[in-house]
Amino acid sequence: xxxxxxxxxGPPGVxxxxxxxxxxxxxxxxxxxxxxxxxxxxxxxxxxxxxxxxGLATGLAIWGRRLVPTGGYVxxxxxxxxxxxxxxxxxxxxxxxxxxLRRRGLLATLGLALTALGAAALFPLRSLxxxxxxxxxxxxxETPWRPGVRLVNADGRPLRPDDVPAxxxxxxxxxxxxxxxxxxxxxxxxxxxxxxxxxxxxxxxxLVVYSLLCTHAGCPVxxxxxxxxxxxxxxxxxxxxxxxxxxxxxxxxxxxxxGLPIEVGADGYxxxxxxxxxxxxxxxxxxx
Amino acid sequence: xxxDRLARAFDDRLRLSPVVxxxxxxxxxxxxxxxxxxxxxxxxxxxxxxxxxxxFFFDPSSADRAYHGSYPPLDGTTxxxxxxxxxxxxxxxxxxxxxxxxxxxxxxxxxxxxxxxLIRIFFTGAYRRPRELNWLVGVTMLTLALAxxxxxxxxxxxxxxxxxxRIIVSVAESIPVVGAWLVFIALGGEFxxxxxxxxxxxxxxxxxxxxxxxxxxxxLAMIVRQKHSQFPGPGRTxxxxxxxxxxxSYSLRSLALFAWVLAVLFALGGLVQxxxxxxxxxxxxxxxxAPVQPDWYVxxxxxxxxxxxxxxxxIAGHLVPAPFFPGVVLGGVTFLxxxxxxxxxxxxxxxxxxxxxxxxxxxxxxxTGIGVAVLTFFAMLVVAGGDDLIARLxxxxxxxxxxxxxxxxxxxxxxxxxxxxxxxxxxxxSDAARLGExxxxxxxxxxxxxxxGRPALGRPGDEPELPARDRPGERVELWxxxxxxxxxxxxxxAGVALLSNLEVRTEQEAADAARLAxxxxxxxxxxxxxxxxHRRARIALRRWGNAAMGIALLVAxxxxxxxxxxxxxxxxxxxx
Ligand code: HEM
Ligand code: FES
Numbered sequence: 001x002x003x004x005x006x007x008x009x010g011p012p013g014v015x016x017x018x019x020x021x022x023x024x025x026x027x028x029x030x031x032x033x034x035x036x037x038x039x040x041x042x043x044x045x046x047x048x049x050x051x052x053x054x055g056l057a058t059g060l061a062i063w064g065r066r067l068v069p070t071g072g073y074v075x076x077x078x079x080x081x082x083x084x085x086x087x088x089x090x091x092x093x094x095x096x097x098x099x100x101l102r103r104r105g106l107l108a109t110l111g112l113a114l115t116a117l118g119a120a121a122l123f124p125l126r127s128l129x130x131x132x133x134x135x136x137x138x139x140x141x142e143t144p145w146r147p148g149v150r151l152v153n154a155d156g157r158p159l160r161p162d163d164v165p166a167x168x169x170x171x172x173x174x175x176x177x178x179x180x181x182x183x184x185x186x187x188x189x190x191x192x193x194x195x196x197x198x199x200x201x202x203x204x205x206x207l208v209v210y211s212l213l214c215t216h217a218g219c220p221v222x223x224x225x226x227x228x229x230x231x232x233x234x235x236x237x238x239x240x241x242x243x244x245x246x247x248x249x250x251x252x253x254x255x256x257x258x259g260l261p262i263e264v265g266a267d268g269y270x271x272x273x274x275x276x277x278x279x280x281x282x283x284x285x286x287x288x
Numbered sequence: 289x290x291x292d293r294l295a296r297a298f299d300d301r302l303r304l305s306p307v308v309x310x311x312x313x314x315x316x317x318x319x320x321x322x323x324x325x326x327x328x329x330x331x332x333x334x335x336x337x338x339x340x341x342x343x344f345f346f347d348p349s350s351a352d353r354a355y356h357g358s359y360p361p362l363d364g365t366t367x368x369x370x371x372x373x374x375x376x377x378x379x380x381x382x383x384x385x386x387x388x389x390x391x392x393x394x395x396x397x398x399x400x401x402x403x404x405x406l407i408r409i410f411f412t413g414a415y416r417r418p419r420e421l422n423w424l425v426g427v428t429m430l431t432l433a434l435a436x437x438x439x440x441x442x443x444x445x446x447x448x449x450x451x452x453x454r455i456i457v458s459v460a461e462s463i464p465v466v467g468a469w470l471v472f473i474a475l476g477g478e479f480x481x482x483x484x485x486x487x488x489x490x491x492x493x494x495x496x497x498x499x500x501x502x503x504x505x506x507x508l509a510m511i512v513r514q515k516h517s518q519f520p521g522p523g524r525t526x527x528x529x530x531x532x533x534x535x536x537s538y539s540l541r542s543l544a545l546f547a548w549v550l551a552v553l554f555a556l557g558g559l560v561q562x563x564x565x566x567x568x569x570x571x572x573x574x575x576x577x578a579p580v581q582p583d584w585y586v587x588x589x590x591x592x593x594x595x596x597x598x599x600x601x602x603i604a605g606h607l608v609p610a611p612f613f614p615g616v617v618l619g620g621v622t623f624l625x626x627x628x629x630x631x632x633x634x635x636x637x638x639x640x641x642x643x644x645x646x647x648x649x650x651x652x653x654x655x656t657g658i659g660v661a662v663l664t665f666f667a668m669l670v671v672a673g674g675d676d677l678i679a680r681l682x683x684x685x686x687x688x689x690x691x692x693x694x695x696x697x698x699x700x701x702x703x704x705x706x707x708x709x710x711x712x713x714x715x716x717x718s719d720a721a722r723l724g725e726x727x728x729x730x731x732x733x734x735x736x737x738x739x740x741g742r743p744a745l746g747r748p749g750d751e752p753e754l755p756a757r758d759r760p761g762e763r764v765e766l767w768x769x770x771x772x773x774x775x776x777x778x779x780x781x782a783g784v785a786l787l788s789n790l791e792v793r794t795e796q797e798a799a800d801a802a803r804l805a806x807x808x809x810x811x812x813x814x815x816x817x818x819x820x821x822h823r824r825a826r827i828a829l830r831r832w833g834n835a836a837m838g839i840a841l842l843v844a845x846x847x848x849x850x851x852x853x854x855x856x857x858x859x860x861x862x863x864x
Pocket of ligand 1: 443
């Protein structure tokens with residue numbers, strides 16, 4: 001074994017600073033363990049771990065800068081243009097007479113087999129589609145609203161016309177399908193004489209129901225600017241004018257909110273007379 | 289002693305010493321901008337570590353589950369298991385909130401580090417041959433990082449992330465012909481489906497991280513094989529790398545950086561609340577909150593959705609809805625452009641030579657201008673993502689803010705891009721070291737040149753390197769050190785001396801290495817190791833900016849040279 005030269009001292013005070021950093025780190029780690037053991041407290045846990053790692057970092061950084069040679073080294077770079085003979089001899093190996101790469105005919109059939117295998121492997125992806133095999137377009141177009149479905153509020157309680165006071169917006173859902181993603185709607189009572197365009201789904205003495213889903217990207221348009229008859233989408237600030245059949249008036253939405261045709265049933269509760277006037281929410285290729 | 293024995297035991301079985309010796313001596317350039325990629329790497333490590341811990345407690349299911357725990361407002365309520373387990377993780381698992389918040393902060397910093405890393409690669413032209421491959425790998429990792437961030441953000445099934453997911457789903461639905469099918473394949477049904485959360489989970493903790501690990505390995509392997517590029521400087525050529533050796537200096541400093549990243553992440557995770565899902569409440573299709581802003585790296589997409597006008601087209605009875613353009617087209621074009629950039633630039637400049645010396649942004653005004661314009665565009669989109677906050681803050685109507693932003697997002701990039709182009713050109717044409725030193729004349733000259741002929745795409749550095757014989761004062765010294773040989777490069781004029789990173793067995797090996805690193809530079813054999821360099825003194829000098837000592841050094845150097853002239857050529861060791 002070669003005899004090793006002694007460890008040099010390094011600049012004065014440096015080793016002490018490094019050792020102190022590592023001790024601070026150890027203190028942080030112990031602090032973390034103690035905090036955890038005492039029941040845990042997020043802020044202290046974070047501070048202790050931060051101290052532990054910061055101490056480690058400071059010690060290592062001083063070590064790497066002050067106790068060992070830094071910079072001033074050079075390494076050669078072979079470059080990436082291989083000598084022509086080297087490239088040629090590698091090519092020779094790959095294209096020797098018995099090389100598989102030279103049997104073009106076999107390669108072509110092998111390629112065919114692999115392509116077929118790859119294509120076959122795509123088929124099971126179909127299983128990722130919905131269990132019940134509904135076609136996407138139908139699922140996106142239809143909602144649980146159909147003739148006779150009662151309108152209920154968020155708690156599932158059926159609504160009568162006078163449950164929707166003037167100036168208030170009430171969230172309504174199809175009875176039995178409150179969780180459905182595409183069905184949420186809102187009911188609002190407006191003064192019919194202020195309609196500039198009649199609601200396409202009709203109205204009951206100014207009571208109109210529209211889909212809650214923004215036609216831009218599907219956010220619930222929850223903000224009602226009372227008096228102006230505007231519904232505002234909180235996501236990208238599209239605004240819809242309820243007096244003009246919920247036409248978009250500002251922001252990035254391009255289509256009006258679909259309306260829901262309603263009637264008052266024999267039991268006095270509000271019922272849908274059909275689905276929305278058009279598919280709710282964001283647009284898609286096959287949207288009618 | 290024990291380490292010694294262990295190392296020997298391994299070496300006797302695996303014969304690692306030659307590889308290890310070379311690896312430990314690998315040279316890394318000392319420049320701060322080379323740490324950005326490392327920050328990304330270390331945040332990824334932090335993500336995996338904290339993420340694995342979260343996986344033990346997170347229940348990726350949309351089935352109903354009652355929450356019973358120490359967060360009173362939700363105690364006893366029934367929500368999805370995903371949401372309930374996230375609240376439990378935050379309030380009832382000891383240390384859980386720290387790890388969860390640290391994971392989220394690590395995700396933000398991970399993507400930020402990747403983006404800044406990409407910006408530095410771009411402006412220094414580090415993607416030029418032979419490093420185009422690594423640029424492609426890098427852009428892919430950026431897309432995967434964004435995807436993993438978004439899937440992770442969406443998993444807890446809270447109100448804010450649910451709305452974000454709904455928007456992304458709507459954007460995907462807008463794709464012509466296949467949009468609805470893509471969404472149904474991804475979600476197994478209409479949004480919000482029961483399959484959604486389990487699928488997000490598998491993507492987030494298995495698929496994407498596995499691909500990321502593979503790509504990160506490929507990225508690093510390519511860096512080792514191709515070696516780092518470096519900024520130009522004395523003694524730095526297209527044929528070498530100058531800096532610190534991996535062991536000991538660089539590894540110590542890199543580990544220090546790792547520890548710094550962890551320290552910052554845990555400090556943030558402990559002290560700065562992020563994504564308090566218990567305040568947002570569980571996702572419900574009819575609920576919304578305002579204002580909602582997504583995590584920063586999706587904000588540009590959100591801003592684009594806000595700014596794009598309500599234009600949609602109908603093709604033969606089919607609808608192409610508005611979100612298709614700001615969502616799919618903008619994102620697609622952005623990433624295609626990123627992938628294509630190295631090849632587009634090569635096609636424009638006709639420069640196919642390998643480059644190991646980096647550009648400074650000024651060396652390539654066109655590239656700098658384009659880069660600044662694109663960055664401004666995306667910065668404006670990010671600003672637009674907060675247009676409701678701006679309107680609220682400034683108390684101006686939201687639609688006025690929107691109109692102004694719609695103009696600015698198109699005009700501002702042109703202005704900043706042109707400005708950057710002119711400044712880069714002025715800097716290149718003058719000898720100003722930094723922006724502040726530019727004179728009015730430099731600027732005028734830059735503008736005048738822009739009026740004539742085609743824009744200058746090349747740069748001075750693109751001319752072939754000067755042959756060594758036209759660069760006097762350089763030489764390579766070789767000397768025996770025990771039974772080993774070392775060499776070093778000296779440039780008297782520039783005052784640099786660079787030591788070979790490796791000791792080799794024979795004089796021939798040393799000479800070969802030196803010839804690769806400094807083709808054409810004369811070799812001399814000197815009797816022994818040269819006296820210690822005055823590097824440290826010079827660093828101290830630079831640091832304190834002591835002009836007086838600088839002058840003294842100059843005088844000393846001049847005197848030295850005169851003395852050497854007196855000695856005459858016979859005393860110099862004979863060139864080989
Ligand atoms: C590769 C980059 C990764 C990114 C960008 C990322 C990002 C995110 C984000 C933004 C969240 C939301 C956190 C929150 O709820 O506040 C999250 C959650 C989560 N991540 Fe990751 N993550 C990454 C890797 C991983 C890995 C490797 C794992 C596990 C092997 C993992 C496991 C989890 C789990 C289980 C959650 C849910 C925690 C919760 O309930 O909040 N992540 N991730
Ligand atoms: S989702 Fe309503 S404006 Fe975009």
